[in-house]
Amino acid sequence: MADCREKMGLKKGPWTPxxxxxxxxxxxxxxxxxxxxxxEKAGLQRCxxxxxxxxxxxxxxxxxxxxxxxxxxxTIIQLHAFLGNRWSTIAAHLPNRTDNEIKNYWNTHVKKxxxxxxxxxTTHKPKSNHVVSPTGRTTLNHMxxxxxxxxxxxxxxxxxxxxxPSSSSRLSPYQKSCNKGSKSQCLDxxxxxxxxxxxxxxxxxxxxxxxxxxxxxxxxxxxxxxxIPIGGNVEDELMLGNDRSKCQVxxxxxxxxxxxxxxxxxxxxxxxxxxxxxxxxFPDFLVHDFDYQIDNEESITV
DNA sequence: AAGGGCTCCAACCGCTGTAGG
DNA sequence: GCCTACAGCGGTTGGAGCCCT
Numbered sequence: 093m094a095d096c097r098e099k100m101g102l103k104k105g106p107w108t109p110x111x112x113x114x115x116x117x118x119x120x121x122x123x124x125x126x127x128x129x130x131x132e133k134a135g136l137q138r139c140x141x142x143x144x145x146x147x148x149x150x151x152x153x154x155x156x157x158x159x160x161x162x163x164x165x166x167t168i169i170q171l172h173a174f175l176g177n178r179w180s181t182i183a184a185h186l187p188n189r190t191d192n193e194i195k196n197y198w199n200t201h202v203k204k205x206x207x208x209x210x211x212x213x214t215t216h217k218p219k220s221n222h223v224v225s226p227t228g229r230t231t232l233n234h235m236x237x238x239x240x241x242x243x244x245x246x247x248x249x250x251x252x253x254x255x256x257p258s259s260s261s262r263l264s265p266y267q268k269s270c271n272k273g274s275k276s277q278c279l280d281x282x283x284x285x286x287x288x289x290x291x292x293x294x295x296x297x298x299x300x301x302x303x304x305x306x307x308x309x310x311x312x313x314x315x316x317x318x319x320i321p322i323g324g325n326v327e328d329e330l331m332l333g334n335d336r337s338k339c340q341v342x343x344x345x346x347x348x349x350x351x352x353x354x355x356x357x358x359x360x361x362x363x364x365x366x367x368x369x370x371x372x373x374f375p376d377f378l379v380h381d382f383d384y385q386i387d388n389e390e391s392i393t394v
Numbered sequence: 395a396a397g398g399g400c401t402c403c404a405a406c407c408g409c410t411g412t413a414g415g
Numbered sequence: 416g417c418c419t420a421c422a423g424c425g426g427t428t429g430g431a432g433c434c435c436t
Binding site for chain 2: 417418419420421422423424425426427428429430431432433434435436
Binding site for chain 3: 105106126127128141144148176177179191192199207320333
């Protein structure tokens with residue numbers, strides 16, 4: 093998108109009803125197309141970027157406005173734990189909400205409550221450098237590893253998506269959603285994450301063919317196509333007994349840490365809280381309930 | 395009533411990724 | 416491989432409205 097500063101004299105700030113009307117009328121008549129040329133054709137003194145944002149964040153027909161439901165908030169919090177500040181990806185799981193709306197909601201509501209509870213809104217963990225979970229396992233800061241595993245999950249999804257017929261690679265997610273059936277086909281990183289975890293820890297009947305994620309030898313980047321034949325029991329591959337220092341496959345060790353970090357965090361969240369620990373207005377599910385529901389067809393229990 | 399501080403969110407800004415020439 | 420145009424993303428900001436004193 094060309095920068096709005098290119099053209100001097102373009103209007104900025106809140107949209108007027110007249111401008112809204114022009115934008116809507118034009119889109120209604122001509123549909124969505126080139127945002128750069130739209131303002132001129134629609135008679136608007138705005139840059140295309142501004143028009144696009146106005147449409148996406150305010151006039152998109154499938155938008156659901158108003159307060160976030162408890163269900164939506166739960167989804168946001170749990171997806172944020174997986175994805176971090178990837179608002180657009182999170183928004184893909186809440187089809188009627190915009191990334192901007194979710195971002196605002198996070199920053200003005202959820203983040204505040206996390207802070208109030210002494211929880212780091214970035215890591216979703218209590219604000220201490222060293223926390224021992226009820227499992228006895230040590231939970232340090234695993235965000236770097238999390239990020240790695242998460243990117244792998246997303247990369248896998250991207251790879252999968254490439255196998256799907258695609259005739260509109262440059263269409264926006266909204267445009268794409270318009271071209272699809274009623275069932276949302278948004279990116280499901282949670283599923284991808286599940287598949288990563290499943291892939292990491294499932295007992296293979298054919299160990300020689302186990303596929304794991306590994307760095308591409310040439311680029312150093314993680315590649316899904318890296319196939320590293322490994323043998324033996326998965327626990328043996330990860331470590332010898334409980335001695336973490338003897339892990340035979342460092343990368344798997346790292347992923348095991350990721351998994352255990354999730355596990356530890358859930359235990360931490362799920363731990364019973366004292367009456368005086370209750371933070372007013374903070375949903376109980378954050379402490380007690382981790383049944384995750386995206387919609388009626390998909391669920392994950394962590 | 396006034397005004398100072400706070401909250402919220404629409405909109406902007408700067409940047410990245412990608413397609414096409 | 417480089418350049419340009421464009422779409423999209425995430426961080427940030429401005430200001431309207433609300434609340435409190």
